[in-house]
Amino acid sequence: MALDLSMEVLVVDDYKTMIRIIRNLLKQLGFENIDDAADGAEALGKLKEKAYGLIISDWNMEPMTGYELLKEVRSDDILGKTPFIMVTAESKTENVIAAKKAGVNNYIVKPFNAATLQAKINAVFGE
């Protein structure tokens, strides 16, 4: 899967400052089309309306968490293969194992920097 900087990226976080940070970092990395959602349920609605090339999601949100969103995406026939990166403060081994088992493509612990985000995106797209 090649990295296409014009693809739609969906950033999911209930903290608007974090969305702003990730948006700015993605813009610095060259991404042009960035959309956002405040929780898993809103994200799922958007995913069913438009095709996204990458989901970057927080874990701890209400009512639907990023973990639940990941499982919903992976169990959906159309969305199932969408690359999914978890960006979260949930930093227990148990969380990483559960996310990996649920099919996450990469996992970033907060706080993080642009280089880490770029490295994980590159790893997901095999760059």
Add this chain to the structure above:
Amino acid sequence: MKFNNALAKHSDEILVLLREAKEKDIRLGDVMSMAEVMMNSMHGFFESLDMSVYKEMREIASYIEKAKGDISNLQANKLKGEHIPVAGRELDEVVAATERATDTIMESAEKIMAADTSDFTSYQTEVNNAVMDIFEACSFQDITGQRINKVVGTLKHIEDRVARFANATGVEDSEGAQSAAETADLKRKNDLILHGPQSDTEAVIQDDIDAMFK
């Protein structure tokens, strides 16, 4: 006869207390008051009993009196009505101040990123102004630090009083003391693996996570 008359009189008082308490939660203080009324009502009865039993009852009365003192020293109403709400307001202020500062810093950084570089002098002025805004916004740390210290002080105050109360009364933690809402919240956190941020010693580091994805 004397006992029966006293009991009848005090039973009426207990009935009034119970009727008043019917529509609301019965507080420990009410239970203590009812126990006192009962003790008073049995005063005549004690007089006719063996002195050793009377002594036992006096000790129970003293224990109840001491427990009332311990509860009073806990100052639960002051904690609930004053200390905890003030601490909550301080934390709200901390959240609001950090949000305002983050907003200002990000806005300034975005201005720098978007600044026109074609005219060096105006670019330099714009960058300098934005950097000054960032410096000013960072002053939030001093005030939020002081607010958090006040909250820590309140928590310490509550901890001291609760510990003193627990020691004085010899109470032990009971199982199943959680409310239905607390139980539901705990279940959700367990099911969805929600632990929140960990301390540096407990958190798994990014390098270890990366190793799991190789």
